[in-house]
Amino acid sequence: MSQQLIDSFGRQIKYVRLAVTDRCNLRCQYCMPAHGIEIAPRADLLTFKEMYRIVRVLTELGVTKVRLTGGEPFVRKDFIKFLEMLSFNDLLETINITTNGAMIAKHIPVLEQMEKVQNINLSIDSLQKEKFFQITRRDVFPEVYETFELLEQSSLNLKLNVVVQAGFNTDEIVDFIALTKEKNVAVRFIEEMPFNGKGQRDIQENWNYTKILEEIQTQFQVKQMVSEKSSTSRNFSIGGHQGSVGIIPAFTRTICNDCNRIRVTPTGTFKNCLFDDGVFNLRDFLRAGASNEELKELFLSLVKDKPANGFVAEANRKQGNVSESMSTIGG
Numbered sequence: 082m083s084q085q086l087i088d089s090f091g092r093q094i095k096y097v098r099l100a101v102t103d104r105c106n107l108r109c110q111y112c113m114p115a116h117g118i119e120i121a122p123r124a125d126l127l128t129f130k131e132m133y134r135i136v137r138v139l140t141e142l143g144v145t146k147v148r149l150t151g152g153e154p155f156v157r158k159d160f161i162k163f164l165e166m167l168s169f170n171d172l173l174e175t176i177n178i179t180t181n182g183a184m185i186a187k188h189i190p191v192l193e194q195m196e197k198v199q200n201i202n203l204s205i206d207s208l209q210k211e212k213f214f215q216i217t218r219r220d221v222f223p224e225v226y227e228t229f230e231l232l233e234q235s236s237l238n239l240k241l242n243v244v245v246q247a248g249f250n251t252d253e254i255v256d257f258i259a260l261t262k263e264k265n266v267a268v269r270f271i272e273e274m275p276f277n278g279k280g281q282r283d284i285q286e287n288w289n290y291t292k293i294l295e296e297i298q299t300q301f302q303v304k305q306m307v308s309e310k311s312s313t314s315r316n317f318s319i320g321g322h323q324g325s326v327g328i329i330p331a332f333t334r335t336i337c338n339d340c341n342r343i344r345v346t347p348t349g350t351f352k353n354c355l356f357d358d359g360v361f362n363l364r365d366f367l368r369a370g371a372s373n374e375e376l377k378e379l380f381l382s383l384v385k386d387k388p389a390n391g392f393v394a395e396a397n398r399k400q401g402n403v404s405e406s407m408s409t410i411g412g
């Protein structure tokens with residue numbers, strides 16, 4: 082068998098999350114400051130050719146899935162062409178995308194035609210126009226809702242990402258679940274993390290996995306579903322509902338044991354874990370002329386240092402507490 086990416090805990094890496102840009106057209110409160118976010122100089126971002134090479138080598142080591150994220154992936158010029166380019170990789174099975182949906186309605190027919198593009202995660206934290214504006218600091222709720230409806234009717238699998246924000250949208254948890262009655266959509270509630278460009282969260286109440294589940298159970302009888310082992314969410318069905326509900330314990334980190342993921346940031350930093358502070362600069366390595374063989378050797382050795390879980394990764398950080406924006410890491 083060809084060489085595979087296996088960490089020191091025996092976990093096989095099959096999934097890479099690649100953030101294609103750190104730029105974004107929204108300014109979500111929990112992700113970015115309103116003004117003055119530092120964006121990387123354009124020349125420091127990986128080019129699409131460099132990303133293609135990284136993904137190609139990873140797939141030769143057993144990775145079969147890529148998630149494209151950002152920043153907002155669709156703000157990067159020629160992103161659709163990049164999807165076409167990635168589709169040429171015969172070893173890649175699935176291309177997933179995470180998007181805020183504000184500018185993608187017109188691209189949906191093209192996405193539907195791309196065989197490997199199968200799953201879209203749409204981030205939407207409120208179903209109320211005014212509140213959506215307060216959270217994202219941009220008045221684009223109608224555009225995002227239109228994208229939601231079009232995606233729901235499309236051939237793509239749709240998941241909604243809802244970051245649960247104390248004092249902002251917790252009163253809408255049941256409204257989001259109500260959507261799953263008639264619509265075949267997976268609504269996933271995400272624990273808020275301090276990746277917001279400033280660190281410290283001004284949290285009034287801690288909406289963790291347990292509290293979110295309790296809130297759901299006030300109105301709905303849920304039944305735990307069997308999910309893929311490496312799933313980032315615990316998923317539930319509700320009798321008579323077409324869709325499903327999930328909770329992503331992003332901050333309490335109870336899913337790390339089965340993690341099969343690595344990350345590459347927009348500037349080419351390799352990360353073994355969301356909570357580490359970057360392990361290796363792939364961009365400089367590539368630009369210094371590394372061969373694909375050298376890249377392979379590098380990946381095989383880097384994953385050996387994958388920490389047991391996000392708490393260990395956080396404790397090992399050299400550059401201080403978690404405070405960078407998710408837009409610079411890729412969510």
Ligand code: SAM
Nearest residue numbers: 112151152153180181204242273274276407412
């Ligand atoms: N711009 C795209 C979007 O919003 O879907 C892709 C990038 S965004 C960083 C990816 C995901 O990370 C989104 O679902 C977003 O809600 C989530 N996210 C960002 N900051 C977060 C935080 N501090 N805590 C939890 N989730 C966060």
Ligand code: SF4
Nearest residue numbers: 105107109112152181
């Ligand atoms: Fe942009 Fe996504 Fe961050 Fe919101 S969560 S600011 S849409 S990168």
